[in-house]
Amino acid sequence: MPGSRALLVHPEDGADRITSALDEAGFDVTTVHTATAAVAKVTTGEYDCVVSEYALPGDDGVALAGAIEESDARVPVVMFTATEGEAIPETVFEGGVDKFLHKNGSASIDRLVADVSAVCSSEAASGSQRDITGHEPSKGDIARAVSEAPVGLSLSDPELTDYPLVYVNDAWEDHTGYPIEEALGRNPRFLQGPGTDPETVERLSQAIQNEEQLTVEIRNYRRDGTPFWNELTVAPVYDDGELAHYVGFQNDVTDRKTAERLAEERAEKLATERRALDRVLGRVNGLLSEISRILVEGRDAETIAERVCEEIADEPGYMGGWIGEVSSATGRLEITAASGVPVTIGSSFALDETPIEVQRAIETDEVQGCVAGRGSDKELGPQTVGGARLLVVPITYGHRRYGLLGIYSSEGDALDRRERKVCESVGKMIANGLHSVETTRILTTDRVVELCVTISDPSFTLSQIADAVDTSVEHLGTTRLDDDACELYLRATGVSDDYTAVKELPFVNSVRPVSETNEDITFAVTATESPPLARIAEHGGVVVAVTAEASSAELTIEAPPEQDVRGILDVFRAEYVNVELRSRVERESRDRSLTEFAAAVDDRLTDRQRSALKTAELNGYFEWPRPVDGSEIAERMGITRQTFHQHLRAAERKLVEAYVDPRSRD
Known part of the structure; x- marks a missing residue:
């Protein structure tokens, strides 16, 4: 009904039109964009109706309605959504939704205003004003109402030293756990404890001294030591213009404060997750692409290792890194490249002198990490180089271990579990690059052993x-x-x-x-x-x-x-x-040009093409007259004659291309 307070829960896009329609109908509208924020608002008890879209960031509208119902807020929920019916649970009304309406142009918004008005009207008290003569409450009725009111109520006498309590009702006793006889004669500050905010206490003191009304939320403690949040209103009470008492109204708002805290924690967690994802995407776009370029341009393992370490040192959030190999002769870790950290190239370390994560990375071929201050004072530990964290990344190609990559972070939140995946990819990329360089060296060397x-x-x-x-x-x-x-x-x-x-x-x-x-x-x-x-x-x-x-x-x-x-x-x-x-x-290598040609052809062929070509050659298929035909070879390969010829023709084409135009690629 007009004059009621409505809470609109809707994504930013499209919310203005609904807000305007409800405003024009006389509703006082507050708008939030997430279910978490809505729950925190509803628990204040200040709204007569919630209007919610189904599709919300995070929890959906049905989950919101369920949360409102569980909170005992007793606020009706009208769902106004563009989401098609199949995407919405069949239990929508069992989940706490009072009205359900699909968006369908201006007519549906008019219907929404009518539904919201009807819901609020059914919740509001109705009836005309009546004559109550002869039904006025007596002093006893008022005293009984005050005593049995669900809100804690207390009176302090300013004429007595330290303003002690002279009256508390039953609800005050229930909220605090203190029997009335233990509370009377004491200043209410005995409810305070180690978690009570001193600034809030000071504000209360100033308000009492200035005879001003004040409402605060203060952390108090029950008789058994349990903390609770107390929404406390303190106001002066006068008798013929003279200050007679201070009245205190106490309301336990622990549930609402807990909901607000959870909402804040959830929002902070989401913000942290978003920052972490942005950081990981930055690593992917920056670090991975730069290392890919280094590996493509690299011609020898030493240069690749040096440039990779330099790139890591230049990456925001990273302090630097090193690359080392475990000597097969001595079993020691020998540093072959380093940048950004006080680690000397050519230095050698016994494995038991290094952090246990280095040894585990060698044993498991899996990424390992440690933080400063947790046994990281060994050689190469983050604490010894002034870093926040160390990640040890195996550089492994198949069964071949080329070494280890150590990466140090300069920030505490870098090198988390998400970035480990990026660093693991870096290790694999480096291993592939080093293997390619090594293979090229084997094929192009003038001498061999x-x-x-x-x-x-x-x-x-x-x-x-x-x-x-x-x-x-x-x-x-x-x-x-x-x-x-x-x-x-x-x-x-x-x-x-x-x-x-x-x-x-x-x-x-x-x-x-x-x-x-x-x-x-x-x-x-x-x-x-x-x-x-x-x-x-x-x-x-x-x-x-x-x-x-x-x-x-x-x-x-x-x-x-x-x-x-x-x-x-x-x-x-x-x-x-x-x-x-x-x-x-x-001795001298075999004919290098022939070896390079064979390697180039082998690189272009698929497994099936290579198998077809080798099987055909071993069976004399290329001799004349042919001792076998395509059907016999296909049968031996377990494929059809047509498939065999397709593989063979593709292999022959690549063989000719490698001879005529070595630079060509499929």
Whole structure:
């Protein structure tokens, strides 16, 4: 009804039109934009009606109606929404909504004004003024009403020293927990405690001295020590112009204050989340893009490491960082690059001298972090360099660990759980870049180290296959299918095409024939896990040849002269016993242009195209006359003849492009 107070809960967009319509109808309208703010307002008991949109930031209108109902505010809720019915819960009216109306132009706004008026009218007291002569309350009635009123009421006598209480009603006793006999004769300040605001106490004192009425919200304490919020109104009472008493009206508003505090905490939490997301987006747009550029432009690992550390030091909120490697010879962490922090390049640290997070990052290959003041006074800890936090990021490509990246924050809220994901991506990017540089160096080096390695362990993958086919096998190549599986191309002499024993090996998923001659047979084994053989490239080596028997295998591996041979051997020693380096010979590289060409072609082919090309070549498909046709090869690959030819034509096209125009790319 006109003159009632309405609370409009609506997003900023579109709220003005509704506010204007209700204003014109005579309503006193207050507008908020979130359900949280609305709950805090409603609990004050100052509104006759709530008008709410369903779609609100955060909690929706139905959740708001439920919260109002649970708060016992008893304020009717009218939902006025543009949201279609299917998107709104069927229990909308069970959730505390009194009226429901869809937005549909000006006519619906007129209907809204009518509905709000009807709701407020039903809530307001009705009836005309009546003659009450003879029904005036007696002094006893008034005394009983004061005594039994739900609002705490007290009287203090200013003629007595320290203005003691001379009267309190039952509600005052209920609110405070103090029996009346313990309260009378004492100044009401005994309700104060350690959480009472001194400024509020001073305002009350000044108001009493100046004989002024004052309403405050003050933190008081019950007899059992429980704190509560007291909405206290103090006013002077006069008798024939003389100050007779001070009356105090007390209302327990703890629930409302709690709701307001929760609303403020929620708003602050949302603001903190928003700031954190903005910071993470800034890292993505800034740090990740700059490091991507560094990796694209980088030509050697040293330069990449230096520039990455410099970029981290320039990033807002970050103090600086370092990159280090764990020496396979000494087991110590050796710093190879640093910027922005007092860490010397070339310095070496025993792992037990560094924070435990450094050791955990090495053991788990997962990002680890620590803050200053929590055991961070060890070497490289945030406390020793003046930083707020340290994040230790593994730089790992597959099974190859290139080192660790340490990042220090200069701000306490930087390097939180969200930024850890960004830093984890940084570590992977650096590892990919270093692997690319290392691979390029392997392919373009003028000299190589040729390693002859023997593995005398029957559990070696190819030795198990050799044992299954009861003859030696020769490794022709490996195709990675995903992070775990791979396809091994093998040649054996004097065996049948029965691969039952091979299929029964625990790591074998499938076996298929590739080609067969009078002397030997070539077959492909799909392994469910990648053997160490397929991971040598991650450690800077190239497998040139492998021959395996049931009890031993001989491998020839090429690597750049500066490559850490121990790291390559450790790949095998981690899984097999009796791994021996038989010889290490440095010599001129094989024809580099041919190697580069082969690498370029291999980089362009998909797994299926590479498989089709290799299977066709091993079966003599490119000879004339052809000993096999496309159907036979397709059958061996487990695909249709049409699919085989599609893969083969695509592979041939890329092969020709790599020869005619090496700069071309798909």
